[in-house]
Amino acid sequence: MTSERERTHVALLRGVNVGAHNRIAMADLRATAASLGWQDVATYVQSGNVVFTxxxxxxxxxxxxxxxTIAEHVDVRCGVVVLTREELQQVAAANxxxxxxxxxxxxxxxHSRDPGPDTAATLAVAVxxxxxxxxxxxxxLVGRHLYLRTPDGLGRSRLASELTRRPAADAPVGTARNWATVTNLLALLEGPPPG
Structure with a gap:
């Protein structure tokens, strides 16, 4: 049974607040999420991470x-991936x-869904x-999520560049987060809600 002090989900927005396009204030994002009847809403950093019940x-x-709702109220179009607290715990454990x-x-x-067979083949070629x-x-690739280790940094990653340049034909909507964000979101899901 879920404790009243634990949030149940995290929503990860794709491609917001990067450059001049798809800008959304976190206060607006929290208000938008709350308008859906979600509770215990909190955001983490500016890249579009929402924890909620x-x-x-x-x-x-x-x-x-x-x-x-974001498209209607904030006029921003972005993909969203939602995970339960348990799914994010599994992602952390499967590292x-x-x-x-x-x-x-x-x-x-x-990823929003399981990648198709082309994704694994494309990944092998890119590596x-x-x-x-x-x-x-x-x-x-573990289940529907891709773990990427970039010891020289993501900005200098040849693999990330290859994956971006040649995406798989059957690749689902996906959004990346670094491990610090993953662990901090997990802590927010497991901690007390605001107020």
Whole structure:
């Protein structure tokens, strides 16, 4: 049974507050989420991370509702991936790179659904190309989420560049977060709500 002091879900927005487009204030995002009847709403950093409590358990329905409400009230169109607290706990527990001590060098791409067969093949080709170019990056697909280790930093990652340049034809909507964000969101889900 869920404690009254624990939030139940996290919503991850894709592509907001990067550059001049898709700008959304976190106060507006919190108000938008609350307008859906979600409770214990809190945001974390400016990249569009919302933790909240909802009786609705269908992650796809929660994501669709937030996408539509943001588009209607804030005039921003963005993809949204929603996970339950338990799903985020599983993501943290399944980390294939526990030896990476710098949380800015480890990222998770959260997908809205299971990737198709082309995604794994595209990933294997991208890893091979990046290694041929001298990259030290590693990537592992676990379920519907992609773990990406970038020891030289994400901005200098040959693998990230390859994946961005040649996405799989069947790739689902996805949004990346570094490991520091993952662990901080998990702490917010497990901690007391605001107020």
């Amino acid at each position: 909802s009786a609705e358990q269908d992650a796809g329905e929660l994501a669709r509702a937030l996408e539509e 294939p790179y526990p030896h990476e001590t710098d949380p800015k060098h480890l990222h998770v791409v959260f 091979e190309r990046a290694q041929e170019l001298g990259g030290r990056d590693e990537a592992t």
